[in-house]
Amino acid sequence: MPTLLKDLYFNNAFYQKLAKEIQNVYPAFSTALFQKDAARNLAALELNQRLRQTSVALQKHLPSDYKEAIEILSAVIPRIEGGYANLVFPDFVGLYGHDLFDTSMAALKLFTQFGSSEFAIREFLKRDFAKTIAVMKKWAGDENYHVRRLASEGSRPRLPWSFKLDAVVKNPALTLPILERLKSDDELYVRKSVANHLNDFSKDHAPLLVQTVKKWDLSHEHTAWIVKHACRTLIKQGDPAALALFAFEKDTKVKVKKLRLESARIKIGGALQFAFDVTSEKNKPQKLAIDFTIYYRKKAGGLAPKVFKLKEVTLGPRQTLSLSKTQRMQNFTTRQHYPGKHQLVVTINGTEVAEKSFELVK
Numbered sequence: 001m002p003t004l005l006k007d008l009y010f011n012n013a014f015y016q017k018l019a020k021e022i023q024n025v026y027p028a029f030s031t032a033l034f035q036k037d038a039a040r041n042l043a044a045l046e047l048n049q050r051l052r053q054t055s056v057a058l059q060k061h062l063p064s065d066y067k068e069a070i071e072i073l074s075a076v077i078p079r080i081e082g083g084y085a086n087l088v089f090p091d092f093v094g095l096y097g098h099d100l101f102d103t104s105m106a107a108l109k110l111f112t113q114f115g116s117s118e119f120a121i122r123e124f125l126k127r128d129f130a131k132t133i134a135v136m137k138k139w140a141g142d143e144n145y146h147v148r149r150l151a152s153e154g155s156r157p158r159l160p161w162s163f164k165l166d167a168v169v170k171n172p173a174l175t176l177p178i179l180e181r182l183k184s185d186d187e188l189y190v191r192k193s194v195a196n197h198l199n200d201f202s203k204d205h206a207p208l209l210v211q212t213v214k215k216w217d218l219s220h221e222h223t224a225w226i227v228k229h230a231c232r233t234l235i236k237q238g239d240p241a242a243l244a245l246f247a248f249e250k251d252t253k254v255k256v257k258k259l260r261l262e263s264a265r266i267k268i269g270g271a272l273q274f275a276f277d278v279t280s281e282k283n284k285p286q287k288l289a290i291d292f293t294i295y296y297r298k299k300a301g302g303l304a305p306k307v308f309k310l311k312e313v314t315l316g317p318r319q320t321l322s323l324s325k326t327q328r329m330q331n332f333t334t335r336q337h338y339p340g341k342h343q344l345v346v347t348i349n350g351t352e353v354a355e356k357s358f359e360l361v362k
Contacts, residue, residue, distance in 0.1 A: 005333075009085040010050035015039055018054075018080060025075045026062070034061045047084075048161075055091045066100055070107045077114045086115030094120030098127060105135050113146040119162050121154035129167050133174065140178045145187040151178050152193040158200040172201045172208060179212075184222045191226050198230030206234055210241040218245075235289055236307045238350015248289050248349050253281040254315070256346055256354040264358045266329055268337045272358060275324035276346060280315040287314045288348050292325065295343035297360065299336070303343065306335075329360060 015038045019031035037057035045053060062069040070093070077089050089111040097104030104124065108117040124132040139151040153159065155175045157168035168174050175197065182194045201209040213227040227245070234242035240250045255278075262273035272294070280286055290311045295303040308327070315321060329337055339360050346354040 004047075005084065006045070006047040006050055009083055010042070010047070010054065012039060014085055015054075018076075021076045021079045022062075022072060024079075026072045030061055034058070037061070051085075051088055051091055052095075054085075054088045055095055058088070058092055059096055066096060067103055070097070070103055074107065074110055077111060080114070082114055084115070086111070087119065089115065090117035090120035093117070094123040098124070101128075101131065105132075108150070109139065109142075109147055112150045113144060116146075116153070117150055118153040118159065121150065122159070122162055122165065125155065125165055126163070129165075129174075133178075137177055137181075140181040145185070145190050148182060148185060148187070149190045149193050152182055152190065152197050156193075156197045156200050158203060169204055172205050176212065183216055183226060184220050186222065191222055192229070195226045195229035198226070199233055202231070202233045206239060207241070209234070210239075210245065214245065232309075236291055236309075236347070236350060238347075243289075243349055247287050249286055250349065252286055252288065252349050252351070254286065254288065254348055254353070255279045255281055256348070259344075259346060259354045259356055261344070261356055261358055264356070266358060266360055268339065268360055268362055269330045270328075272327045272329055272344065273324070274327075274344060274356070275322065276354065277320055277322050278315065278348070279320040280318055283317045285314050285316055288312070289350075290323065291347045293343075293345040293347055293352070294327065295345070296335070297338045297340040297342055299338055301340075305345075307347070 015035045019029070019034050023029045023031050034057055037060060038054045040053065042050065062072060073089050073092065077086065080086060090108055093104045093107050093111070097107065101124070108121055111117050121132065121136070133155065136151045136155055139147045142148050155165065155168065155178060157165050157172065179194055179197060182190055185191055185194065198209055198213070209230065213230060216223050216227060218224045218227060231242045231245060235246070235248065238250070243250055257277045257279060259276040260274065266272055278288070278290065290313065291307055292310050293305050293307045295305050298304050310325060311323060313321060331337055337360055339362050342358050342360055344356045344358060345352050
């Protein structure tokens with residue numbers, strides 16, 4: 001069995017290392033009591049429960065003066081190997097730093113360079129959005145790319161594994177100044193965040209997303225990359241305005257033939273293998289975004305669609321293209337598979353053009 005993330009990051013070895021490094025900076029720190037509290041009932045706790053318990057244990061054994069505690073943690077974090085466990089440092093700020101705003105902002109700016117402060121900063125956005133977003137707008141121009149990325153990622157309206165920022169969901173213009181500063185950033189890490197931030201807009205404000213990126217210089221390589229990834233959901237949905245941005249035609253004339261499955265009965269843990277031919281029925285080239293959707297069986301019995309990218313291609317007049325794909329049907333932490341009938345659908349420029357059923361079995 002592979003090692004679970006919670007065991008990989010929050011384990012006795014980590015607590016020993018963390019306690020030792022804190023004691024090196026703060027000799028009065030009780031390493032034994034901290035480790036006992038941090039690892040209490042560890043086996044029963046999930047990943048983020050372990051993170052939170054660690055933050056609470058730190059607050060119990062560090063000085064009660066918040067500024068002093070932050071000074072200690074700021075000295076310790078460079079000595080801890082990077083990884084998910086480093087999120088405990090900003091989590092401490094998100095829990096206990098609301099009354100000392102400037103100290104907390106400085107701490108989150110530092111801590112994000114060794115992990116990410118994207119979840120903790122949202123606690124401050126929730127309490128005082130205007131004051132916090134003003135700081136994040138400045139961060140968008142910071143020389144450190146981790147800080148620039150935090151400006152975008154922390155202010156996303158629909159950040160995964162966190163609560164929604166209702167103010168931004170309702171009015172995405174609130175974070176546009178941040179995205180404008182980052183629209184041609186040199187760092188891929190930052191560009192991915194900007195694209196995901198904009199893609200969040202597509203859930204609630206698709207016209208604004210398209211209007212915004214249409215004004216950007218798509219001849220710039222970095223900007224073009226951001227815009228393409230930002231519009232991925234709209235392209236999958238066949239949104240005409242998004243398709244037009246990249247010269248994908250809404251009125252395609254293609255025929256999908258010979259959609260075939262290697263097997264229509266697949267064991268969970270196995271693979272769905274399929275192939276098909278796409279033939280152009282136009283006398284001029286067509287730019288196509290060819291995707292496929294799997295309608296997964298849910299635990300309750302219904303079906304939930306998930307769209308996957310397959311290929312972007314310009315198909316010549318009357319040209320035929322043969323495509324094949326293998327899709328693993330194994331369980332992950334982010335997706336569990338359930339036995340029963342599933343559906344495979346081929347989509348071209350957002351339009352469903354062919355489908356086949358298959359069954360998953362234990």
